[in-house]
Amino acid sequence: MSRTLPKQLLPFIWHFLKGYKFFVVTFAFLALLTGSWAPLNSILIKYMIDVLGKVQQSHMSAQIIWLAVFFLLNFGIHNLCWRSLEYLNYRFQPVIKNQIISETFDYVHGQTQQFFQDNLAGRIASQINTIADNLERIIHELSQHILRTLSQLVVAFISMYSVHPSFFYILLTWFLVFTVLSLRLSKRFIHLSEHHAASEAIVSGQLVDSITNANNVRIFSRKAYEKSYLEKALLVTEKTFREKEIYILKLSFLQGSSLAIMIGMMLFFLIDLRIKQKVSIGDFALILGLAVQVGYMIWWGMEQVQAVNKAIGKCKQSLMRLLTPWEIKDREDARPLQVEKGEITFSGVRFGYRDSQLFFQNKSVTIAGDQKVGLVGYSGSGKSTFINLILRLYEPTSGSIFIDGQNIRECTQESLRGAIAMIPQDPSLFHRSLMENIRYGRISATDEEVIDAAKRAHAHEFIAQLPEGYNALVGERGVKLSGGQRQRIAIARAILKAAPILILDEATSQLDSVTESLIQESLWPLMRGKTAIVIAHRLSTLLHMDRILVFDQGKIVEDGSHEVLLAQKGLYRTLWDAQIGGFLPDRRVEDCSVKRKKIEPGT
Ligand SMILES: Nc1ncnc2c1ncn2[C@@H]1O[C@H](COP(=O)(O)OP(=O)(O)O)[C@@H](O)[C@H]1O
Ligand SMILES: [Mg+2]
Known part of the structure; x- marks a missing residue:
C-alpha cells in the first residue's frame, strides 16, 4: 500500500513508459523515418526531371530506372513504417492508458476521508479520465507528429541549402517569424478558448444541477423556467464560441498570407536563378515543392504544439489535485494487527x-x-x-x-x-446487485452464506419480494432502497464480515x-x-x-x-x-x- 506516483508530469509519464523502453525507441525511430519520406520524394522527383531533361533519345537509361526503383522503394518503406507505427499504437496504447487509469484509481483510494469530503466524486472521476486521455494525446502527438515534422524539416532544410543557400535563409527567416508571431498571437486565442470552455462548463454544471433536482422542477412545475435559465447560459457559449472562431479565422489568414509571401520570394529567386542557368528544372520543382510542403507542415505543427500545450496544462492541473500525498500512510515497518481480546x-x-x-x-x-x-x-x-x-x-x-x-x-x-465490522448511520451501496453488495463484507462468501446473513439482518424479507431478488440493482448509492433497507443490507454485510x-x-x-x-x-x-x-x-x-x-x-x-x-x-x-x-x-x-x-x- 506504500506505492507512490510522481506528481510532476514528466516523471509521471516516465513512470508508465519505462516498462516499455523498446516500444518507445522503436516508435521514435519509425516516426523519424516516416518524416523523411515526403522531402525524399521531392528529391527523387527532382533527379528524375533532371535526368529526363538530359536524355535526348527515347530510351530508358539505367539511371532513370534506378531512380524509379528508389521512388517506389521510398513509397513501400513509408507504407511499412506507417503501418508499424499504427500497429505499435494499437498494441500499447490501450495497455498504457488502462495502466494509468488503474494506478491513479488505486492511488486515489489511498486518500483519506477528508480528501473525499473536500473533492466531489464526479470531479475526481473526471480528473482521472482527463489524465488518461490527455496523457495518451501528449505521448501520441510528441512521439508521432512532432518527431515526424522535425525529421521532415531537417531533410528539407538540408536539401534547400544544397540547391542554393538563399532558399535555406528565406525558409529559416520565415520559420522564425512565423513561429514567434503564431506563439504570441495564440496567447489571446488560448485565453478565448478558456473563456469558451468555462462557459461550456457552466452549461454542463447547470444541466447536472437541474437534472439532479428533477424532483423539485416537477413539484414546483418549473420546466419552462429551467429551460429559460439554461438558455441564458447557452447564449454565453454561443458568444464565446463566435469570438474564439473569428479570432482563429483572422490568425489563420495572417499565417496563410505569410506563407504566400515566403513562397512568392522563393519563386522570385527561382526564376531569377533559372534565367541565369544556376539551377536546373529539377531544382525548380524541388524547391517549390518543398516550400509548399514544409510551409504547411510547420503551420500544422504549430497547431499540434498548441494542442499538446493545452493537454499538458490539463494534465498538470489534475495531477496536482489527485496526487496530493496521502495524509494517512502505512509506516514502512507497519505490521498486521493481531486481535485476541479486542481491547x-x-x-x-x-x-x-x-x-x-x-x-x-x-x-x-x-x-x-x-x-x-x-x-x-x-x-x-x-x-x-x-x-x-x-x-x-x-x-x-x-x-x-x-x-x-x-x-x-x-x-x-x-x-x-x-x-472491525462497522455499520454506519447512513450506509451507501454500490450500483451493483444486492448479492454483490452484501458479499462486500466477505468476498469469498458463498451465495448461501450471503442469503443466511441477509436473513439474520431481516433483509431477506424485502429482497425476496423484489422481482429480481438478489440480482436487483439498487441505483446509484442505493437510492432505490429506503434508508432502513440500506441499513439492513449494511448489517448483513457486517454479519458476513464476522x-x-x-x-x-x-x-x-x-x-x-x-x-x-x-x-x-x-x-x-x-x-x-x-x-x-x-x-x-x-x-x-x-x-x-x-x-x-x-x-x-x-x-x-x-x-x-x-x-x-x-x-x-x-x-x-x-x-x-x-x-x-x-x-x-x-x-x-x-x-x-x-x-x-x-x-x-x-x-
Ligand atoms: N469531517 C469533518 N470536518 C470538520 N468537522 C467535522 C467533521 N466531521 C464532524 N465534524 C464536526 O465535529 C463535531 C462532532 O461530530 P460527530 O463526531 O459526527 O458528532 P456525533 O456523532 O456525536 O453527532 C460536530 O460539530 C461536527 O460538525
Ligand atoms: Mg454521528
Whole structure:
C-alpha cells in the first residue's frame, strides 16, 4: 500500500513508459523515418526531371530506372513504417492508458476521508479520465507528429541549402517569424478558448444541477423556467464560441498570407536563378515543392504544439489535485494487527478537525475485550469522531490508540479495518446487485452464506419480494432502497464480515420499531464474544450495555453502567429524564423546549 506516483508530469509519464523502453525507441525511430519520406520524394522527383531533361533519345537509361526503383522503394518503406507505427499504437496504447487509469484509481483510494469530503466524486472521476486521455494525446502527438515534422524539416532544410543557400535563409527567416508571431498571437486565442470552455462548463454544471433536482422542477412545475435559465447560459457559449472562431479565422489568414509571401520570394529567386542557368528544372520543382510542403507542415505543427500545450496544462492541473500525498500512510515497518481480546485503549488522545475545537483532550479510556459499550450524547458531541479515530480514518493530533496493546499507527490500515465490522448511520451501496453488495463484507462468501446473513439482518424479507431478488440493482448509492433497507443490507454485510470488533453508529436509527427490535435480537448473538461499541439513541439498547460513555462537546464526561450513571444525576440522568417515546433527545433540552414553545401558540 506504500506505492507512490510522481506528481510532476514528466516523471509521471516516465513512470508508465519505462516498462516499455523498446516500444518507445522503436516508435521514435519509425516516426523519424516516416518524416523523411515526403522531402525524399521531392528529391527523387527532382533527379528524375533532371535526368529526363538530359536524355535526348527515347530510351530508358539505367539511371532513370534506378531512380524509379528508389521512388517506389521510398513509397513501400513509408507504407511499412506507417503501418508499424499504427500497429505499435494499437498494441500499447490501450495497455498504457488502462495502466494509468488503474494506478491513479488505486492511488486515489489511498486518500483519506477528508480528501473525499473536500473533492466531489464526479470531479475526481473526471480528473482521472482527463489524465488518461490527455496523457495518451501528449505521448501520441510528441512521439508521432512532432518527431515526424522535425525529421521532415531537417531533410528539407538540408536539401534547400544544397540547391542554393538563399532558399535555406528565406525558409529559416520565415520559420522564425512565423513561429514567434503564431506563439504570441495564440496567447489571446488560448485565453478565448478558456473563456469558451468555462462557459461550456457552466452549461454542463447547470444541466447536472437541474437534472439532479428533477424532483423539485416537477413539484414546483418549473420546466419552462429551467429551460429559460439554461438558455441564458447557452447564449454565453454561443458568444464565446463566435469570438474564439473569428479570432482563429483572422490568425489563420495572417499565417496563410505569410506563407504566400515566403513562397512568392522563393519563386522570385527561382526564376531569377533559372534565367541565369544556376539551377536546373529539377531544382525548380524541388524547391517549390518543398516550400509548399514544409510551409504547411510547420503551420500544422504549430497547431499540434498548441494542442499538446493545452493537454499538458490539463494534465498538470489534475495531477496536482489527485496526487496530493496521502495524509494517512502505512509506516514502512507497519505490521498486521493481531486481535485476541479486542481491547481498545485511548491514551492521552487529542484531536481536532481542521481549525476546529479539540476533542477528547488527553482523556484516557480503555474498553476491555468482549465489553459492550454504548456511546450517548447530543448530536455533534463527538461520538462518530471517536469511532473515526479507532478506524484511523483520521489521525489523533497527539496521543495514541491501542488495540490489544498495539499502537494502531504502527499497524497496516488494511489489517486494522479488517478487524472491525462497522455499520454506519447512513450506509451507501454500490450500483451493483444486492448479492454483490452484501458479499462486500466477505468476498469469498458463498451465495448461501450471503442469503443466511441477509436473513439474520431481516433483509431477506424485502429482497425476496423484489422481482429480481438478489440480482436487483439498487441505483446509484442505493437510492432505490429506503434508508432502513440500506441499513439492513449494511448489517448483513457486517454479519458476513464476522470481525472481532463490532461498531454500530446509530445503525438502526432509520428502522421502524418492529423491525428494529427484530434486528436487535439478531445483533445480540452477533456481539457475543466480541468487543462492541454502539452509538445508540434508543434506551432499550442502552440497557443491554455493560458500560456507557457519555459525550458532551467533544469530551467524555461520564463513564459507567446504566445504574451508576442514573444515580450520578449528571448529563446521563438529564438525557434519561428527557426521553421522548423511548428515545434519547438529540439536542439539548433547552433547545427542544424553545422549539416547543414556538410551536405551541399556533397549535
Ligand atoms: N469531517 C469533518 N470536518 C470538520 N468537522 C467535522 C467533521 N466531521 C464532524 N465534524 C464536526 O465535529 C463535531 C462532532 O461530530 P460527530 O463526531 O459526527 O458528532 P456525533 O456523532 O456525536 O453527532 C460536530 O460539530 C461536527 O460538525
Ligand atoms: Mg454521528
